[in-house]
Amino acid sequence: MNYNKKTIYDVDVKGKKVLLRCDFNVPQNKETGEITSDKRIVAAIPTIKYLLENGAAVISCSHLGKPKGEWKTKLTLAPVAERLSQLLGQEVIFASDIIGEDAQAKAAALQPGQIMLLENLRFDIREEKNGADFAKALADMADLFVSDAFGTVHRAHASTAGVAAYLPAYSGLLVNKELSIMGKALDDPKRPFVAVLGGAKVSDKINVINNLLEKADTIIIGGGMAYTFKKAQGYEIGTSLLEADRLDYAKEMVEKAAAKGVKFLLPVDNLCAAEFSAEAEPVLVEGNIPENLMGMDIGPKTVELFAEAVKGAGTIVWNGPMGVFEFDKFAGGTKAMAKALAESGAVTIVGGGDSAAAVEKLGFADKITHISTGGGASLEFLEGKELPGVACLLDK
Numbered sequence: 001m002n003y004n005k006k007t008i009y010d011v012d013v014k015g016k017k018v019l020l021r022c023d024f025n026v027p028q029n030k031e032t033g034e035i036t037s038d039k040r041i042v043a044a045i046p047t048i049k050y051l052l053e054n055g056a057a058v059i060s061c062s063h064l065g066k067p068k069g070e071w072k073t074k075l076t077l078a079p080v081a082e083r084l085s086q087l088l089g090q091e092v093i094f095a096s097d098i099i100g101e102d103a104q105a106k107a108a109a110l111q112p113g114q115i116m117l118l119e120n121l122r123f124d125i126r127e128e129k130n131g132a133d134f135a136k137a138l139a140d141m142a143d144l145f146v147s148d149a150f151g152t153v154h155r156a157h158a159s160t161a162g163v164a165a166y167l168p169a170y171s172g173l174l175v176n177k178e179l180s181i182m183g184k185a186l187d188d189p190k191r192p193f194v195a196v197l198g199g200a201k202v203s204d205k206i207n208v209i210n211n212l213l214e215k216a217d218t219i220i221i222g223g224g225m226a227y228t229f230k231k232a233q234g235y236e237i238g239t240s241l242l243e244a245d246r247l248d249y250a251k252e253m254v255e256k257a258a259a260k261g262v263k264f265l266l267p268v269d270n271l272c273a274a275e276f277s278a279e280a281e282p283v284l285v286e287g288n289i290p291e292n293l294m295g296m297d298i299g300p301k302t303v304e305l306f307a308e309a310v311k312g313a314g315t316i317v318w319n320g321p322m323g324v325f326e327f328d329k330f331a332g333g334t335k336a337m338a339k340a341l342a343e344s345g346a347v348t349i350v351g352g353g354d355s356a357a358a359v360e361k362l363g364f365a366d367k368i369t370h371i372s373t374g375g376g377a378s379l380e381f382l383e384g385k386e387l388p389g390v391a392c393l394l395d396k
């Protein structure tokens with residue numbers, strides 16, 4: 001997969017109408033619809049400002065939530081337009097439809113330095129189905145396309161990939177940052193390259209493990225997924241998470257790593273509990289886990305082992321928590337890994353979703369080189385999959 005894509009710096013945007021796919025999928029209060037975090041809107045500002053200051057007229061668009069092709073007033077992007085306008089210090093013209101009369105009239109009248117926002121793309125079922133007529137109608141309003149919603153680049157939707165059939169397509173600054181940092185880590189990492197994988201399920205990470213086995217020097221496995229690997233090695237794991245249908249795979253991976261000379265590290269001790277609960281009393285177990293207990297977090301010896309392994313790393317990629325970090329008593333392993341990454345001096349990349357949330361919650365975000373903004377997208381990136389929203393951009 002080629003990650004070396006043309007960016008907004010590679011095109012003269014003066015006097016052009018730019019269709020800008022943003023990620024304005026902000027969290028909202030379910031009752032009032034109020035935006036509870038404007039982080040994603042704030043993150044979009046540098047690309048928008050660059051385009052406006054360089055004489056483009058910006059037609060921004062995004063999805064919000066999962067309306068599945070239905071017009072749901074609760075999921076209108078109107079509050080986003082308002083917040084964006086406050087952040088930019090200028091009017092954001094809001095279209096009451098997506099490719100309808102209002103949007104088309106407002107797009108036609110849009111002047112250089114002005115910005116508008118279309119209504120929620122997913123109010124139209126053709127967005128997620130990548131309907132050619134819908135993509136063309138979006139494209140017809142503009143002269144070029146800029147993709148800046150990394151969280152959706154793994155989707156072949158009309159606004160993420162379809163429009164590129166009709167318009168020259170460039171990456172925005174957010175997407176470019178993701179591509180250049182993660183792309184480099186995968187294609188030409190500073191070594192040793194250490195991958196830290198955790199989270200609940202082996203089955204979710206199989207393709208990531210497969211891909212990283214070809215690239216990494218060390219693979220560290222923690223979290224719930226580690227127990228399937230431990231079981232495959234003949235250990236008792238009590239009532240810990242187990243994917244019985246993945247035991248053969250787990251065994252194979254450990255053997256493959258050994259054959260390739262890739263270090264493959266698993267927990268050597270665990271904080272266990274009798275029940276899956278925040279109040280459960282942690283019990284430290286080394287070796288076999290008794291039948292009434294489940295592994296909830298990595299233990300102190302494992303923390304030491306894992307921390308030692310990331311110490312001399314050149315590049316570290318982390319995806320998935322080391323334990324049930326949502327429960328304070330079992331957040332220690334994840335916290336310790338976040339700290340080890342922060343202090344490593346390596347290029348550190350944290351995949352989106354839970355591990356990104358953990359790093360932020362635990363206060364280490366500013367010590368990490370890059371926290372990916374896309375959960376599913378960054379996972380598919382690590383799988384080495386072709387991402388439709390990236391493949392459609394012009395090569396450098």
Ligand code: AMP
Nearest residue numbers: 199200201223224295296320323324354
């Ligand atoms: P994922 O979405 O696959 O990255 O998984 C994240 C989830 O895995 C979090 O909600 C964690 O609570 C959960 N998790 C991590 N370690 C364990 C464990 N030992 N047992 C059960 N769940 C776990």
